[in-house]
Amino acid sequence: MTEWTTKLRYLPYNQWPQSQLDDIKYKISKSHWRLGYHIQPTTGLLNDPNGFSYYNNQWHLFYQSFPYGPVHGLKSWDHLTSDDLVHWKDNGIAIYADTKNDSQGAYSGSAIVSDDQLFIVYTGNVRDESWVRHPKQIGAVMNENNEIKKISEPLINEPRAGYTDHFRDPQIIEHDNKFYIILGAQKTDKTGHVLVYEADKVTGPWSFKTELHFTNEEMGYMVECPNLVFINNQPVLIFCPQGISKSILDYHNIYPNAYVIGESFDWDTFTFINPSKLHNLDDGFDVYATQAFNSPDGRALCVSWIGLPEIEYPTDVEGWAHCYSLVKELKINNGKLYQLPVVENKKLELNKFTTDKISAQSKLKINVPANNDATVSIISDRNDQFKITFDSKNGKIVVDRSKFGQNFAQAYGESRLTEVDTNKDITAVLYFDNTVFELFINDGEKVITGRLFPTGTEFFVKSDNADVESIQLDKIN
Numbered sequence: 001m002t003e004w005t006t007k008l009r010y011l012p013y014n015q016w017p018q019s020q021l022d023d024i025k026y027k028i029s030k031s032h033w034r035l036g037y038h039i040q041p042t043t044g045l046l047n048d049p050n051g052f053s054y055y056n057n058q059w060h061l062f063y064q065s066f067p068y069g070p071v072h073g074l075k076s077w078d079h080l081t082s083d084d085l086v087h088w089k090d091n092g093i094a095i096y097a098d099t100k101n102d103s104q105g106a107y108s109g110s111a112i113v114s115d116d117q118l119f120i121v122y123t124g125n126v127r128d129e130s131w132v133r134h135p136k137q138i139g140a141v142m143n144e145n146n147e148i149k150k151i152s153e154p155l156i157n158e159p160r161a162g163y164t165d166h167f168r169d170p171q172i173i174e175h176d177n178k179f180y181i182i183l184g185a186q187k188t189d190k191t192g193h194v195l196v197y198e199a200d201k202v203t204g205p206w207s208f209k210t211e212l213h214f215t216n217e218e219m220g221y222m223v224e225c226p227n228l229v230f231i232n233n234q235p236v237l238i239f240c241p242q243g244i245s246k247s248i249l250d251y252h253n254i255y256p257n258a259y260v261i262g263e264s265f266d267w268d269t270f271t272f273i274n275p276s277k278l279h280n281l282d283d284g285f286d287v288y289a290t291q292a293f294n295s296p297d298g299r300a301l302c303v304s305w306i307g308l309p310e311i312e313y314p315t316d317v318e319g320w321a322h323c324y325s326l327v328k329e330l331k332i333n334n335g336k337l338y339q340l341p342v343v344e345n346k347k348l349e350l351n352k353f354t355t356d357k358i359s360a361q362s363k364l365k366i367n368v369p370a371n372n373d374a375t376v377s378i379i380s381d382r383n384d385q386f387k388i389t390f391d392s393k394n395g396k397i398v399v400d401r402s403k404f405g406q407n408f409a410q411a412y413g414e415s416r417l418t419e420v421d422t423n424k425d426i427t428a429v430l431y432f433d434n435t436v437f438e439l440f441i442n443d444g445e446k447v448i449t450g451r452l453f454p455t456g457t458e459f460f461v462k463s464d465n466a467d468v469e470s471i472q473l474d475k476i477n
Contacts, residue, residue: 002069006131009066009073010104013096020068024319031318032457033435036361036475037348038306039080039088039324043067046322048169048225048289049303050077051111054296055118056144059085061303063324064108065093070313070321075105075125079146084344085301085327087476094148101126101136101154108169108225110291111142112179112202118142119202121155121181123168133165134158137181139203155206156181156197163187163195169225172202175267182212184223184239192223192241196270212237213271214260215278220244224255227292229300231332235265235272238281238290238302249278252413254308257281257288259337276335283418284399284439285409285450292330300330301342306436306449314406314453315435323436325449333445340444341431353470356460360434361475367467368392368426374465378432380405380456388430388439390466395422397441397448405454418446431473432459 002008024043028034039061040046047064054060058081065078079094095106102124109122124136137156142148159167166186173180181197194212199205212226214235220243227238238259241249249258259281262272281290282304292302307313307322315321326341349363358364358378368374368390378386386404390397402414420426420442431438439448461470 004069004071004073009071011074013068013074013076016068024069027318028320031315033315033318033453034477035323035433035436036477037086037473038326038433038436038477039063040477041065041067041078041320041322042090043320045070045072045320046305046307046324047072047075048108048305049291049324050108050122051118051120052291052293052301052303053111053113053118055111055113055142058083060111060118061088062094067093070316070319075107077106077122081146084347085342086344086347091146094142094146095120095122095140095150097125099124099150101138101150103127106138107135108289109138110171110293112172112174114174114202116144119172120148121170121172123170124154135165135167137170137183137206151203155204156183159185160195160208163193164190166222171227173228180209181206182226182228184226186222190221192219192221192243194223194226194237194239210270213269214262214275215272217248217278218245225289225291227290227302229292229294229302229330230265231300231330233264234332235262236260236292236300236330236332236337237272238292240288241278249280251280252416253285253288254310254409254412255288257290257304261332261335261337279337281337281339282447282449284416284448285401285412287325287449299342301327302330302339303327304449306451308409311409313451314408325438326431328444331444336445338444339447340440341438348473348476350472350474353472356462358432358459358461358470359472360432360457360459361473362432362459363471363473364430364432364461365469365471366390366426366428366430366463368428368465370423370425372465375463376430376466376468377462378404379460379462380454381458382454382456384454384456386437386452388428390426390428392426393423395420395424397426397428397446399439399448399450401450401452404452405456408451408453416448416450418448420446433473
């Protein structure tokens with residue numbers, strides 16, 4: 001195992017020997033933990049989704065990358081493109097940490113189409129000789145040939161007075177011919193906030209406008225990855241409030257990914273009108289740093305990082321870590337946020353399984369009648385067991401991964417519970433992809449996502465009191 005010193009983590013890419021990548025690629029070639037239809041890194045670390053957008057008749061998505069190991073080091077942006085939100089082409093690294101404004105990493109950000117170009121804004125990580133952080137919000141422009149040119153001067157050069165160096169993850173949006181940047185920030189009293197900057201042009205000048213007003217609750221010590229989208233004119237904020245009290249938001253992961261919905265939105269004051277209480281975006285184990293945007297086809301789309309900060313994953317020993325969720329469409333129904341994989345994912349479907357044996361790339365359609373107890377399990381040839389328990393009488397669904405292969409992050413629990421209406425039928429769709437699962441309950445009313453690391457390589461479905469249809473999905477990676 002590599003000893004990941006700070007010096008090694010921040011070694012410039014041109015100083016790494018090719019043998020480092022070759023070694024990781026060799027380990028990956030022997031791995032039985034790689035994924036069939038989820039986005040995963042070529043090598044090393046895949047971190048936050050960035051720059052999710054539609055430009056030049058293609059979908060674009062970038063991922064935070066450190067290709068030389070499964071750790072947080074000198075970050076770059078790897079560029080993915082797609083014609084259908086399902087099949088993604090990896091175009092390699094598009095943004096390097098190679099200027100004075102991002103010398104210790106090109107951190108998270110977003111993108112917007114403006115003047116026939118894709119305008120990108122991201123946080124440049126800069127450290128001085130004492131390793132004190134000086135975050136800068138950087139602009140860049142991508143043309144129709146996917147060539148990116150950075151703007152030489154930062155859009156926002158430093159944190160606002162009264163705030164610390166935790167000042168990052170800009171989302172850029174447009175409204176009424178004005179542009180806004182929404183940022184996660186921390187005040188000097190160590191409380192988390194979301195700030196709003198405005199400009200008449202994407203290139204600036206940018207000036208502070210206000211805080212985003214979306215709750216009266218305290219948001220812990222830092223808000224990461226704020227994303228503001230609109231669904232039928234209702235505002236939805238998806239964000240990661242680190243250190244938030246569990247009396248405000250009941251969560252079990254090391255850090256939560258949350259959302260809040262407003263009845264309407266005041267653009268003058270950036271205020272949610274009658275905001276909901278806070279909810280977990282995902283009731284599972286491993287979702288964080290979700291990025292969402294309003295696409296030009298009218299849908300609100302998002303993709304989630306299936307990975308958590310500060311958690312070791314079993315694939316670390318193979319030199320790679322993490323993946324992304326399927327692209328999901330967001331809808332509001334009866335005041336609740338619903339998430340379902342985009343309809344384009346039907347392209348993955350091949351044939352129905354006629355026995356209880358399934359492949360490592362499968363989709364299970366599950367129906368549980370009202371007032372029933374039921375279980376659905378995936379069991380491997382090495383007796384790994386992933387179990388879902390349904391109690392439709394009391395409206396409870398429990399997912400248990402404690403007996404499925406290699407355990408990890410046990411300090412944060414090995415089962416998760418979510419609740420739905422009592423005394424009603426429950427429908428669920430489980431996407432299984434070897435080492436990741438996404439469970440969508442009642443058409444996306446609730447979602448439970450997590451990683452699994454089996455010891456076996458063949459899989460079987462066992463069900464009790466549930467109607468299960470198993471469908472083989474295409475392996476496209």
